[in-house]
Every structure is written in C-alpha cells, then in structure tokens.
Amino acid sequence: MDCKDFELELPESWPEGVRRVVEDGRDVLLAYHHERQRIDRLSWNDVRVRVNPPINAYRPAYDDLVERTEELLHGHRLIGYHCTRLTPSEALEICTHGLRALSPSLMHVRLEAAVQAGLMTPAQQQFFRNSPMVQAHLANCHGHRTGYVWLCPNRSSLRYASAIYRLFRSWGGEALYAGxxxxxxxxxxxxSIGLPAIVKCAVPLPVDDLYGCRAAQLLSNAILPLIAYPEPSPSFDxxxxxxxxxxxxxxxxGFEDQRFEDLTGYRKWPVDYRLD
Structure with missing residues (x-):
C-alpha cells in the first residue's frame, strides 16, 4: 500500500479506499447521528431518558463503519500544523533534525541558544530556568505539554485568532510564557525573540494514544455540512x-511567507490579536 498524506478537512485528499467506504456508508452515518440527536433531545426534558437512554438502533452499523475506516487509515499520514514562534536557527534545526517533544532539556537548550545569540541575557535565562511557574508547567502540573508534540489537524482552526494568537506572539511555547x-x-x-511560524507535519497512523487513527473524527467531518455538532467533534487538538x-x-x-497569511488570514484578525 502506498502511503498517502491527507488532511482531515479535505475529503479529496483522503485515501481512495476511505473515500469509497465513507460514501457507501453515508446513509448509515446520517441515520446514526439523527437518532443520536433525537435521543439527546428527549433527555432534555425527561430525566428517565438521561438515566436509561434508549438504544440507538444504528449504533452497530456505525461502529462497523468506524472500524473499517480505522483499518483503511493504517499506514497513511495525517497532516497536522504546529503553531509556534521560531528563530531562523530553530527553523533550520526543525527542518534538519525534526520537531522535538517538549522536555526540560529542550527548554534549557533553547534558552541557552537564545543567550548565545544575544536574544536574552544570562540573568533572564536564569529567571526562566528557576521560575516555579515554568518548572510546574514542565512537570505537567497545569496540563500535559512535556513529552508531547501538539498539532492542529483542522486547518480551519488556524483562522480562529483567539485560539492560537498567543502561540505565535510569544517565543518558547506555553510552558514558558503562560503566567x-x-x-x-x-x-x-x-x-522580541523569533517570528511566528507554522510547522506542517505528517504523522503515520495509528498514533499511540486512545484514539488510534481518529476514524470517528474523520467520519464526523464527512457529514458536517448535513449534521450540526456531530459526535465526536471533528475538531480537536x-x-x-x-x-x-x-x-x-x-x-x-515562516511569517513572511504568503502561505502563512493564506492559512491564518492574520492580516484581518482583530486588533487585540494582531501579530505585527
């Protein structure tokens, strides 16, 4: 099987077998979601339905569709976008050696490189290294950042200024600037360090997490124009x-690349979120 890079929100980019299965299963998808939403509406006014909801008769067929889609996605690469702020040397490092998951050692290396480049004083470096706030973030006391690379697989999310502008505005990532x-x-x-950048990645499926190939999110995306608020949500971190x-x-x-504007539309962002 040839490996294919695909985007969650671009059905034309999906592997051919996935496109066929989704098209053939569209009636099942719609029936399952219509019934799920009908049951949800019943539960709004009837506590008995909340406690003991009726069985969705279309659930077995839906689960089978998810399983078949999951199998077909194995080995293909899902595209995701990493929003960040980089110096030229950091951008080159990522292109040459890849994108590293957050770790205390990576943080220390980046801080030391900033000092060596004259972008930060040694005193400022020590402030961040000794900061209880930064240490707590690196220890995953406030969320889960250390040990992970975070990507956005929904390119439409790149246009939500309020959700991502902070990632572009401050260097070092959330573990450094938060607080x-x-x-x-x-x-x-x-x-003052670096410029906004988007690292475009393609990660082979399945990923070693609870969601595997994200087949259910892909199926939700397939019927998004016809079903409001499908579950699971087709948008996720x-x-x-x-x-x-x-x-x-x-x-x-990079920030000066026209593709950055094409992806984010940042020139039309509200003033409070502007990057320039």
Missing part, C-alpha cells in the same frame, strides 16, 4: 507522544 503575559517586562522579552523525525516535517512556513 507571564501580563508582566510587561517578561512578556516583552519573549515577544492532537498530541503526539514522541519526537517527530525530519521525514515527518513537511515544511516550516
């Missing part, structure tokens, strides 16, 4: 529990 955005002195340092190697990094799209 300091209202501190003008600290925020000023992080906003995607965490990869390992480093990505160079072959999994398709491109690093």
């Amino acid at each position: 300091f955005e209202d501190d003008a002195a600290v925020a000023g340092v992080l906003r 995607w965490k990869i529990p390992r480093d990505l190697n160079p072959s999994e990094v398709i491109d690093v799209i």
